[in-house]
Each structure stands twice: as structure tokens, then as C-alpha cells.
Amino acid sequence: MTDESSCGTARPGRVVPLDNPNFADMTTMRVGGPVGTYVEASSEKELIDTVRAADNDGTPLLVIGGGSNLVVADEGFDGIVVRDARTGLRRHSEDACGGANFCAVAGQDFDELVSIAIDEEWVGIEALSGIPGTVGAAPVQNIGAYGQEVATSIASVRTWDRMQGRVRMFAFGNLRFGYRTSLLKQTMYSQPSEVDPRAPWFPSPRYIVLDASFQTRLGRLSAPIGYGELARNLGVDVGRRAPMTDVRQAVLALRTGKGMVIDGGGLGSVDHDRWSAGSFFTNPIVEAAHADRLLPPDAPRYPVRTAIPEVSTGPSLGTIDPNLVKTSAAWLIEHAGFGKGYGVDGEHSPARLSSKHTLALTNRGGALASDIMALARTVRDGVRDRYGITLEPEPILVGLAL
Numbered sequence: 001m002t003d004e005s006s007c008g009t010a011r012p013g014r015v016v017p018l019d020n021p022n023f024a025d026m027t028t029m030r031v032g033g034p035v036g037t038y039v040e041a042s043s044e045k046e047l048i049d050t051v052r053a054a055d056n057d058g059t060p061l062l063v064i065g066g067g068s069n070l071v072v073a074d075e076g077f078d079g080i081v082v083r084d085a086r087t088g089l090r091r092h093s094e095d096a097c098g099g100a101n102f103c104a105v106a107g108q109d110f111d112e113l114v115s116i117a118i119d120e121e122w123v124g125i126e127a128l129s130g131i132p133g134t135v136g137a138a139p140v141q142n143i144g145a146y147g148q149e150v151a152t153s154i155a156s157v158r159t160w161d162r163m164q165g166r167v168r169m170f171a172f173g174n175l176r177f178g179y180r181t182s183l184l185k186q187t188m189y190s191q192p193s194e195v196d197p198r199a200p201w202f203p204s205p206r207y208i209v210l211d212a213s214f215q216t217r218l219g220r221l222s223a224p225i226g227y228g229e230l231a232r233n234l235g236v237d238v239g240r241r242a243p244m245t246d247v248r249q250a251v252l253a254l255r256t257g258k259g260m261v262i263d264g265g266g267l268g269s270v271d272h273d274r275w276s277a278g279s280f281f282t283n284p285i286v287e288a289a290h291a292d293r294l295l296p297p298d299a300p301r302y303p304v305r306t307a308i309p310e311v312s313t314g315p316s317l318g319t320i321d322p323n324l325v326k327t328s329a330a331w332l333i334e335h336a337g338f339g340k341g342y343g344v345d346g347e348h349s350p351a352r353l354s355s356k357h358t359l360a361l362t363n364r365g366g367a368l369a370s371d372i373m374a375l376a377r378t379v380r381d382g383v384r385d386r387y388g389i390t391l392e393p394e395p396i397l398v399g400l401a402l
Contacts, residue, residue: 259357
């Protein structure tokens with residue numbers, strides 16, 4: 001049951017002989033203490049064997065991708081940290097009627113997959129351009145941006161079930177996708193039960209992603225644009241489509257303007273706005289019946305859509321849930337008095353809000369994880385005091401409590 005995945009190739013992995021491995025060198029926030037044991041797995045068997053050995057020994061386990069959605073305590077993590085070093089994808093089928101069906105291994109860089117999909121005219125993940133990290137993390141978090149979520153293109157996810165000790169496949173309908181969540185993520189925090197007595201599995205899920213299969217339509221035009229800012233930059237109405245290459249360029253430009261692209265700072269330059277975990281807080285979703293009580297009239301209000309398209313006869317946005325309203329965490333933060341560049345101790349704070357976007361908490365150079373968390377608590381408490389809404393963190397916090 002541990003045969004190598006058919007989704008792609010692998011490059012050599014190894015136990016990395018670093019003298020002092022630490023999370024500050026492995027995460028985009030560039031904070032965090034030492035690593036117990038670091039392993040890069042070059043094959044599916046090596047990945048599964050590492051996970052199984054840790055679980056059998058009762059050793060804490062952290063499976064990481066690109067380190068872009070992770071904040072680890074200054075004390076570090078005294079366990080096994082394993083990264084899937086495999087990369088690659090495979091096209092299973094492609095035709096005008098059925099669209100494209102392809103599979104990518106968990107270690108595959110996600111933005112590279114997006115670029116390939118656009119070149120191949122596979123429609124549905126183009127607005128996710130520039131999101132750092134790997135394919136394995138994408139369905140766990142149900143990553144999304146600019147009106148698009150990866151859930152809309154996922155057909156199935158193949159995993160290693162740490163409790164049952166076997167490979168397990170999840171079809172789309174069993175993954176319980178929601179806004180920045182899934183069944184996979186929920187197993188990180190679930191409580192022990194007769195069904196899952198070893199829960200919680202934190203800081204990694206019970207189900208470790210081995211590979212993911214995607215089902216997309218074919219074409220040069222994007223899926224319907226679901227985000228107003230992106231639609232305006234493309235010169236189209238929300239719900240209309242645009243050339244996928246234009247969508248990618250527009251998304252990358254928007255992300256760059258907000259400091260939300262990890263690379264591209266240029267030789268010799270240091271852009272601390274990119275020393276972050278991206279959006280630190282998720283956009284709050286509130287019951288529609290309470291939206292007017294909690295939100296001022298000028299606060300942004302966005303529809304909450306299902307991961308399932310509204311119609312099956314063509315590219316479509318999800319169905320709007322009339323009982324829910326999404327608002328902007330960045331707007332709440334700024335209007336609660338925390339402007340761009342805010343720091344707990346002023347402009348000399350080692351951790352401050354990005355100078356480009358209030359939703360990103362950044363390391364200005366030399367920040368500790370404790371500095372990041374002090375800023376996060378200050379912002380969270382300020383928004384809660386002002387609006388009665390408690391912001392929830394988006395990154396996985398290891399050894400830290402908000």
C-alpha cells in the first residue's frame with residue numbers, strides 16, 4: 001500500500017545534516033526556534049515510513065510544505081519535521097467533453113502548477129497565482145484568493161491515514177471544504193473520540209496528503225471572476241471571464257502591490273513587507289441576521305459562496321449562501337486604528353503591520369515569534385473591542401497561543 005504515486009517524478013531527499021536547523025530559515029515569516037530532526041522525503045515510501053515511525057514512537061510530527069503558512073515558537077519544535085521533496089504532475093486525460101484530469105504530488109510547488117495549468121489551458125486555478133506553498137497544503141487549507149478557491153478544481157485527494165496506517169482516498173464530496181478549511185484541517189484540532197481516539201493530531205492532520213487530483217474545464221478564458229478588485233483591474237464585470245494569462249498577470253500585480261509575493265525583491269534588496277505568512281487573519285464570516293448589528297454601514301460585505309458551482313453546464317461561481325456575509329479583516333483592522341506599518345512599540349517595533357497591506361503581520365528584521373504574537377494579540381483585541389468580532393489566525397501556530 002506504499003507504492004510510489006503515479007502523479008509525478010521525485011528528486012533526491014535526505015536527512016539534512018544542518019548544525020543548527022531552525023524555523024527562522026525554513027519559513028517565510030523568518031521566525032521560530034530549533035528543529036528536532038529534519039527529514040526531506042524523496043519518495044512516497046520514505047514520506048510514509050517517516051510519518052509512521054514518528055507516530056509509532058510517539059514523537060511529535062510536523063509535515064511542512066513551503067513554510068509560508070506557519071509560525072513556530074522561539075523555543076522551536078522538539079520532534080520530527082518532514083518535508084515532501086517530490087515534485088511533478090501527470091495528465092490523466094484531456095478532451096473537449098470531459099475537460100482535463102491531472103494529478104500533482106504533494107511536494108509540487110503550487111504556483112508552478114498554476115503556471116503550467118494556464119499554459120495547458122486548464123481552467124479554474126488561475127486566480128490562485130502567486131500563492132506560495134505546495135500542492136499538499138492547498139486542499140488542507142482550501143487556499144483561496146481573489147474570489148477563487150482550490151476546492152472548485154479538486155477532484156480527489158490521496159492521503160496517508162495515520163490512525164489506520166493505510167493509504168486513503170477522499171473524493172471531493174467527502175473533503176468538507178469550507179472557507180479556509182477542510183476535513184483534513186479539521187482533524188488537526190478534533191477532540192478524541194471512539195472513531196479517532198488519538199486526536200488531536202496537531203500540528204499536522206490525521207490525513208497526510210500524498211497527492212491531489214484536479215478536474216478542470218479546457219479553454220483560454222478564466223473561470224468567472226468573483227472578486228471586484230480583480231474584475232476592475234481586468235476591465236470586466238464580476239461574473240464575467242477574461243484571458244487566463246491576463247488574470248495571472250493582474251493577480252501577480254495586485255499581490256506584489258500588497259507585498260504578498262514571496263520572491264521578486266531584486267538582487268541586493270530587502271523588502272520586509274514580504275517577510276510574512278501572507279494574510280495573518282481570515283476574513284470574518286458572520287450571520288446575515290447579525291451583520292448590520294456588528295458591521296458599520298460602510299464596512300465591506302461579500303457573498304459567501306459554496307465550493308460547488310451554481311450550474312454544471314459551464315464555468316460558474318458557487319451558490320450564494322443568503323444566511324452568511326463575509327467582511328474584510330483588513331478593513332476592520334485599519335478602521336480599528338491599526339494603520340499600515342503599525343507596531344506595538346511604534347516604528348522601531350521588530351514586528352509591524354505591512355506598509356502595503358494591514359492584513360499581513362511582518363518581520364522587520366530580527367523579530368521573534370513572540371513579537372509577532374504580541375502584535376497579533378493587540379490587533380485582535382482592538383478589533384474585538386471596536387466591532388465585537390474576533391479575528392481568527394490563518395497560519396498554523398506551533399507552540400503559540402493567540
